[in-house]
Amino acid sequence: KQEVTQIPAALSVPEGENLVLNCSFTDSAIYNLQWFRQDPGKGLTSLLLIQSSQREQTSGRLNASLDKSSGRSTLYIAASQPGDSATYLCAVWNNAGNMLTFGGGTRLMVKP
Amino acid sequence: GAVVSQHPSRVICKSGTSVKIECRSLDFQATTMFWYRQFPKKSLMLMATSNEGSKATYEQGVEKDKFLINHASLTLSTLTVTSAHPEDSSFYICSARESGTSVNTQYFGPGTRLTVL
Numbered sequence: 213k214q215e216v217t218q219i220p221a222a223l224s225v226p227e228g229e230n231l232v233l234n235c236s237f238t239d240s241a242i243y244n245l246q247w248f249r250q251d252p253g254k255g256l257t258s259l260l261l262i263q264s265s266q267r268e269q270t271s272g273r274l275n276a277s278l279d280k281s282s283g284r285s286t287l288y289i290a291a292s293q294p295g296d297s298a299t300y301l302c303a304v305w306n307n308a309g310n311m312l313t314f315g316g317g318t319r320l321m322v323k324p
Numbered sequence: 325g326a327v328v329s330q331h332p333s334r335v336i337c338k339s340g341t342s343v344k345i346e347c348r349s350l351d352f353q354a355t356t357m358f359w360y361r362q363f364p365k366k367s368l369m370l371m372a373t374s375n376e377g378s379k380a381t382y383e384q385g386v387e388k389d390k391f392l393i394n395h396a397s398l399t400l401s402t403l404t405v406t407s408a409h410p411e412d413s414s415f416y417i418c419s420a421r422e423s424g425t426s427v428n429t430q431y432f433g434p435g436t437r438l439t440v441l
Contacts, residue, residue, distance in 0.1 A: 216367075253435070255328075255432045256419075256432040312430070314368045317367050
């Protein structure tokens with residue numbers, strides 16, 4: 213059974229810092245990996261999706277990498293802003309591409 | 325982009341009553357919808373996969389008689405929590421997969437906060 217772990221569980225940084233969120237998964241036979249953002253009491257917003265054959269994806273100040281063989285992904289946020297404060301969820305698609313398993317999330321607080 | 329709505333956004337009910345939560349795909353058709361449950365400060369756990377016109381597939385440990393799922397049309401799936409108890413209090417999120425697209429085209433609703441007194 214796939215297990216997804218995110219470290220750290222919570223992170224507080226001053227505005228402007230570059231930061232890295234970590235995600236690891238136990239079964240490397242994945243279809244894709246996806247990073248989401250969730251604001252308190254809200255649904256999910258998809259940030260980046262990395263195909264299993266890809267190594268990274270970039271969108272604005274966000275960069276996500278994938279090392280499928282070692283079961284790891286990182287989300288890099290450059291020049292963090294208070295508006296980045298949210299919970300960031302990593303999720304992996306199983307090989308059949310029909311099931312999404314979520315990590316526990318990293319709660320990020322960016323202080324002005 | 326594609327939008328998924330949920331209704332209600334919040335509901336408070338008494339123990340023993342039943343609550344229905346709707347999940348709608350507003351501008352696309354969804355053959356498959358998913359229901360997730362999220363406890364405070366925890367991640368999302370898949371409860372069931374709902375396919376239009378057929379029975380839902382429940383994940384291990386999820387009681388199908390307690391969490392009734394109906395997917396009667398390509399734009400609507402409902403989750404009914406029957407005989408709700410305080411331990412059913414949670415945040416319920418649905419997602420919808422757009423028909424005819426890649427398996428990763430899945431859009432999430434805003435969630436429904438259920439509180440059972």
